[in-house]
Amino acid sequence: MRGLSRVAFSVPALSVLLVCLACSPGHGWSEQELQIIRSLSIASLGDPPVPDSNRFAKNPQAVEFGKALFHDPGLSASGKISCASCHQPEKLFTDGLVRGQGEAELQRNTPTVAGLAWHTWFYWDGRKDSLWAQSLAPIEAPAEMNSSRMYVARLVGQSPSYRAFYENLFGSYPGILLQPGKLDHASPIGDAKRQNNWYRIPAGQRQLVNRVFTNAGKALGAYVRTLEHGASNFDNYVEQLERGNYRKANKILDARSRQGLKLFIDDKKTQCLRCHNGPLFTNFEFHNIGSGNFDGDSLDFGRLLGLPSVLQDEFNCLGPYSDAPSTGCIHLKFINRQPDESLQGAYKTPALRDVAKTAPYLHDGRYTSLKDVLQHYNDIANTKKINAMSELNPIDLSDDELLALESFLLNLTGSQK
Amino acid sequence: MKRRFFCSTLFFITPLLILACNGPSDPGSNFSSGSVTPPLFAHSVKSLLTLSVIEPADPKRATALGQYLVWLVQIDRNGEPFPVNAISIDGGMPAHGHGLPTQPRVTAQVSEGRYRVEGLKFTMPGRWILNFTVSSKLGNDRFSLEIDVGH
Structure with a gap:
């Protein structure tokens, strides 16, 4: 009889526990979104690569x-x-x-x-x-x-x-x-x-x-080479997601920032990930966002001149002062030596980690705030009139969506190593 | 009696609640699990030849984002490997109006009709076009591969 009573007591207790577990907040991401989010985490970064042109890089x-x-x-x-x-x-x-x-x-x-x-x-x-x-x-x-x-x-x-x-x-x-x-x-x-x-x-x-x-x-x-970005709120959020601690995760990244993250990885709505992908939020390549300066004193052609410069540099990976073996320097051996028009005014995609600490923004520091940068992208239809080489496609985000994106970006600030 | 009713009610309601609460946050709910990257294969413009990427056999590995890739491609005619005299490769990303960041090229003919291509690099996710222009005893021809690069 005592045993039965214990069972009778434990069944509702277990049920209540299951109900609580079931109603705890989910992460709200599709598997595809989770895969992208993981790819952005600093945990996906791995050790810094060792450049083949510097045999003292790890010394x-x-x-x-x-x-x-x-x-x-x-x-x-x-x-x-x-x-x-x-x-x-x-x-x-x-x-x-x-x-x-x-x-x-x-x-x-x-x-x-x-x-x-x-x-x-x-x-x-x-x-x-x-x-x-x-x-x-x-x-x-x-x-x-x-x-x-x-x-x-x-x-x-x-x-x-x-x-x-x-x-x-x-x-x-x-x-x-x-x-x-x-x-x-x-x-x-x-x-x-x-x-x-x-x-x-x-x-x-x-x-x-x-x-x-x-x-x-x-x-x-x-x-x-030893100067790195530290883990950010976003990385802590991903870590808690991986552990299944969704409630804790959602305390780290609030609803607005999560909305910003969703926009950031939404290829149809923003296409941010086209260039700002991977754990450093950059593809390390050159892109034209319509910011080149083609007249006046601050004339600046960007990658159009950076390309021949690196090819002619006596200190490049293929030069006499490089430590690279004959099989190395793939990046130079297979570089596209014939620049297309879009490289005029193209600049390297900046990493977005710690972006809150690296103002002002763009190659010439023209924007003092992230708000201004995001507005640049939102106004690209107008910018294209100025610089026809821009690779960007027009986007149309509301003020609330721009704030959400900014809120997410502010969560990429890491504890400095 | 009341206690038994309470227990049995919870016993039946709990699974329903679990189902109800899990619904909107099912991790797989928005994922098109059936989506598979198609094999990298193209007919030539003149429809006499085909080109396929033999290695990496996995299309996702063959189109990995941000990596220098090495492909083994095979050109066939009537299902048999077909040698060509020269292959030139170009392409780009039409949606963004830019070409290839690298200049991939054939670095070796591995066997008749099979060629090693080095220096491919897809720097952005999205749709890329890769053109293989060839000359052979049949004259000039061209293949256009449409490639969807994921994350």
Whole structure:
């Protein structure tokens, strides 16, 4: 009798439990949507790839050396500007300015260097094809650090700590570069004086300078490769979805943000995923969103000139300073060398992780808020009149939908690593 | 008696509630489970030849997003492998008005009528067109593959 009573009591209890479970909130996504959502999660990212052109990319000493160089204003001609001046760690390695500011104002907005390890092309126009080659360019750019490869090569040899790093990693330092009479600033690019200085150096020594300079770049590249995005609210939401904790998941990403996510992955309504796909929310390629500047002082053709630049770059993956084997550099070997019209004014798709921290937006920093960026896409029918090369198709989102999309994007802010 | 009624009522109602509550959030409810990417195959313009992608055999692997792909393609005439003299590949994404980001090309003739194609990369999900223009003893001809790239 006692047993029966226990059963009689436990059946309703179990039933109530089942009712509660059954009525707990579902995730509300179709299997196809879930598959896409998973593909966007940082859990899908995997380890940073190892570039075949830099055999020191994973070397901890190279990372340490690169970090020291990254923060050293002594690399610049004025002694005041380091890589970190524009790529400020506390601003997710951006500067918060409309356009970068080095020795002079630049034409483009400073992109973050976090997460670059997964990219194939660098700069807004992809004119470099490795982190190490990219790291060297601002050092010699007159408007940025206004320095030169000879200056940096000598600095590495003169500084006891840099020289120790260098010789541990790359072998003996070519002491001939420190002989009296060597010119402080010499480079094949830059002003006429620097170029004259460069070509007065014997060819063999120029190669030595390039070797030290590119080795310093490989250390810089090794350090920048370690800068990653942290997990965001969105990633925590996906994690809870995977665990079946839908109630907890929905507390992490509120209804408006979930509406934004649904819009973001809706190929018919927004097509955001066409370019902003994968766990970094970028396909790493070049697209025309009608933002090119084809007249006036800020003339900027984007990838149209980035393409020949990377092909002609002496520091590219196929060049003499690359560590890539003969089977490597697939990205250059199979690059489409014949640009079509849409590359005029095309720029690399920016990652959307931490997008709230990387304002202002677009290649020229023309938009100060995400609202403005989203409005750009919503107004594309008008923008097309200005730039016929735009790849975008018109969309028509309501104010409420735009707010939802913005709300979702704000949930991509990660805890910085 | 009341207690027995309560128990049995819950016992019968519970499954109904479970069904009712699960309805709208069924994970598979909006998914077209029958959708399968069609094999990568095309007739030539002159309808004399066919082209098929032999490897990867799985069309989803053959059209994986954002990866450098290697295909083994076979050209046939009347069901038999048919050698061609030259193959040129181009294409793009009509909906966005751009061409291919890479320049894929034949890197080897593996056997008669079979060719290795390297350098393919689909950088966006959506519909792509890939044209294979060939010359052979039958003259010039062209295949157009329509490819749906998913996530």
